[in-house]
Amino acid sequence: xxxxxxxxxxxxxxxxxxxxxxxRYELNNAGIRAEFNExxxxxxxxxxxxxxxxxxxxxxxxTGLLYASYRLITGLVCGEEFLGSLSSAPKYALRMINCWxxxxxxxxxxxxxxxxxxxxxxxxxDPDRMRTLGRAMASAGLNVLCVNNVNVHDPAQRLxxxxxxxxxxxxxxxRPFGVRLMxxxxxxxxxxxxxxxxxxxxxxxxxxxxxxxxxxxxxxxDLAGFLVKADSEGRPGPFSYGRNHADGANMLAEALKPFGGxxxxxxFVYNCRQDWRDTRTDRPKAAWDHYACLDGTFAGNVILQVKxxxxxxxxxxxxxxxxxxxxxxxxxxxxxLAQEYTGHQIDLYTMIPMWKELFDELPADSIMxxxxxxxxxxxxxxxxxxLAAVNLYTYGLMAWDPETDAKEAVTRWIRxxxxxxxxxxxxxxxxxxxxRRIYEKYTAPLGIGWMVxxxxxxxxxxxxxxxxxxxxxxxxxxxxxxxxxxxxxxxYLDQYPESFRTKYGxxxxxxxxxxxxxxxxxxxxxxxxGRTLIQRIYDDHFEGLEETRDLARELAAIPFxxxxxxxxxxxxKLQLYNAGEWCDVINTFFHRLSGVPDDRGRIIxx
Ligand code: GCW
Numbered sequence: 001x002x003x004x005x006x007x008x009x010x011x012x013x014x015x016x017x018x019x020x021x022x023x024r025y026e027l028n029n030a031g032i033r034a035e036f037n038e039x040x041x042x043x044x045x046x047x048x049x050x051x052x053x054x055x056x057x058x059x060x061x062x063t064g065l066l067y068a069s070y071r072l073i074t075g076l077v078c079g080e081e082f083l084g085s086l087s088s089a090p091k092y093a094l095r096m097i098n099c100w101x102x103x104x105x106x107x108x109x110x111x112x113x114x115x116x117x118x119x120x121x122x123x124x125x126d127p128d129r130m131r132t133l134g135r136a137m138a139s140a141g142l143n144v145l146c147v148n149n150v151n152v153h154d155p156a157q158r159l160x161x162x163x164x165x166x167x168x169x170x171x172x173x174x175r176p177f178g179v180r181l182m183x184x185x186x187x188x189x190x191x192x193x194x195x196x197x198x199x200x201x202x203x204x205x206x207x208x209x210x211x212x213x214x215x216x217x218x219x220x221x222d223l224a225g226f227l228v229k230a231d232s233e234g235r236p237g238p239f240s241y242g243r244n245h246a247d248g249a250n251m252l253a254e255a256l257k258p259f260g261g262x263x264x265x266x267x268f269v270y271n272c273r274q275d276w277r278d279t280r281t282d283r284p285k286a287a288w289d290h291y292a293c294l295d296g297t298f299a300g301n302v303i304l305q306v307k308x309x310x311x312x313x314x315x316x317x318x319x320x321x322x323x324x325x326x327x328x329x330x331x332x333x334x335x336x337l338a339q340e341y342t343g344h345q346i347d348l349y350t351m352i353p354m355w356k357e358l359f360d361e362l363p364a365d366s367i368m369x370x371x372x373x374x375x376x377x378x379x380x381x382x383x384x385x386x387l388a389a390v391n392l393y394t395y396g397l398m399a400w401d402p403e404t405d406a407k408e409a410v411t412r413w414i415r416x417x418x419x420x421x422x423x424x425x426x427x428x429x430x431x432x433x434x435x436r437r438i439y440e441k442y443t444a445p446l447g448i449g450w451m452v453x454x455x456x457x458x459x460x461x462x463x464x465x466x467x468x469x470x471x472x473x474x475x476x477x478x479x480x481x482x483x484x485x486x487x488x489x490x491x492y493l494d495q496y497p498e499s500f501r502t503k504y505g506x507x508x509x510x511x512x513x514x515x516x517x518x519x520x521x522x523x524x525x526x527x528x529x530g531r532t533l534i535q536r537i538y539d540d541h542f543e544g545l546e547e548t549r550d551l552a553r554e555l556a557a558i559p560f561x562x563x564x565x566x567x568x569x570x571x572x573k574l575q576l577y578n579a580g581e582w583c584d585v586i587n588t589f590f591h592r593l594s595g596v597p598d599d600r601g602r603i604i605x606x
Pocket of ligand 1: 100108109150151229233268312
């Protein structure tokens with residue numbers, strides 16, 4: 001089985017020389033006549049002009065020609081008529097997929113099988129599947145693939161050494177698709193090679209990274225760079241040497257600079273050994289506290305990669321203030337296609353509505369690149385749930401152009417993937433677009449997050465993280481729930497510009513869905529529509545479960561082909577069970593605490 005375009009034409013040849021060659025092949029195959037006007041200065045950008053004889057003139061760099069070709073092919077499949085000229089350039093330079101694949105073949109937070117790249121401690125892949133993936137990425141506009149987990153466990157620490165030839169071969173496979181590899185590295189790597197420390201200011205350490213970079217780039221000249229998780233959740237980093245993250249990132253940047261490589265440095269740095277009794281530390285403040293003071297001190301080829309929210313990919317989080325406050329630093333926003341907290345690719349969860357909300361808040365040009373944690377694995381359908389592929393495809397479209405219309409993008413994916421009648425397409429698009437809101441309703445309420453089963457992160461456990469060390473508390477008691485993150489509380493809100501402080505600061509004005517992210521409120525608090533907070537929590541959960549039932553019914557009426565139909569049916573059954581568990585557990589949790597009955601007398605178990 002295959003991803004969108006590959007369903008139409010299952011594979012591309014193995015002997016392609018580069019993106020323009022691939023573009024020619026694809027157009028021929030699709031019966032589209034085109035002339036190429038290669039202009040390398042245009043890079044990824046392109047222009048398409050229809051000609052009177054029914055052919056097209058394509059102008060662009062090598063990759064631009066490829067993207068233009070995919071735009072034509074996907075457009076024609078979707079019934080578009082190309083009457084006038086079209087041109088486009090990506091908004092973000094690096095449009096990345098970060099795989100959290102380990103070399104033993106497991107995937108951290110992977111829900112679609114085992115690794116596509118590694119097995120039993122070595123590089124191992126099916127070249128056809130690599131080409132399918134390359135084609136899927138290129139046709140969605142994606143251009144960087146980081147193949148190994150940011151938590152670099154042995155033997156991935158040897159990727160830069162013993163495994164270089166294998167990686168070079170993998171890079172060769174992806175090159176015609178305009179996809180450049182990236183590697184996650186371990187900051188303490190030099191110490192495995194007789195260097196006595198990993199101190200970024202130690203000349204021996206700097207020399208080791210320079211030599212290593214030269215060796216790596218000799219094997220993979222177009223490597224996009226290194227991805228680094230340092231001083232985060234137990235990973236080594238510059239803090240061990242009393243250095244800051246600019247010292248660490250700039251040291252690597254110096255090593256990569258001669259080769260045009262980037263250091264993509266993650267900002268997921270927080271105290272992951274917090275004492276729940278400590279009320280002064282507020283985890284969402286951590287990224288800003290570590291990085292905002294370093295604005296302007298990073299080298300030109302460093303990109304700080306910031307998770308979209310201040311916590312960790314919850315269903316609803318406000319935009320990270322760090323994405324708004326570092327005006328003199330290259331930034332990438334990190335999102336997560338892997339459904340770690342959002343249903344494990346069992347529950348339906350289409351992300352584009354969430355991304356639209358993020359981009360609406362993000363000032364133009366505040367970020368220069370974008371990354372997404374992969375939702376891929378070696379399952380036959382690549383994404384576990386066949387409908388989870390919509391997230392990969394629409395991520396690509398958004399990464400190219402954040403103004404992409406959500407409904408159009410989803411409909412385009414449906415058309416490329418299935419053959420349905422227009423009403424069925426519309427129904428499916430509607431179901432996919434509503435899925436995130438439904439999931440949000442039956443899980444943790446009103447922006448509070450974290451009521452999941454610890455470690456696995458699937459299913460409800462409202463107190464699971466309450467007395468733990470991860471800094472993710474809701475402090476529900478018999479009267480109130482939430483943490484006050486305003487100026488009067490933890491002060492997290494002070495990290496934002498004025499417009500955000502006004503929007504979120506006053507519970508009477510704060511959008512409902514963020515209410516419990518920013519405020520601690522009594523259950524009797526009156527929401528904007530007059531309902532009490534506790535009633536709203538009950539209502540959302542009952543509605544969420546009801547809407548899941550409707551979703552299941554409507555989805556069952558769509559004639560998916562096999563094997564998708566069977567997988568979709570089976571996963572929907574699991575989702576229904578999950579939604580029922582969430583609804584009952586969360587309602588019971590709050591009912592037991594508050595003693596407030598549901599004003600509509602529905603069943604809450606005590
Ligand atoms: O919250 C955590 C995830 C980890 C992940 C980490 C990160 C790769 O549960 O599995 O580690 O986020 O983003 O680094």
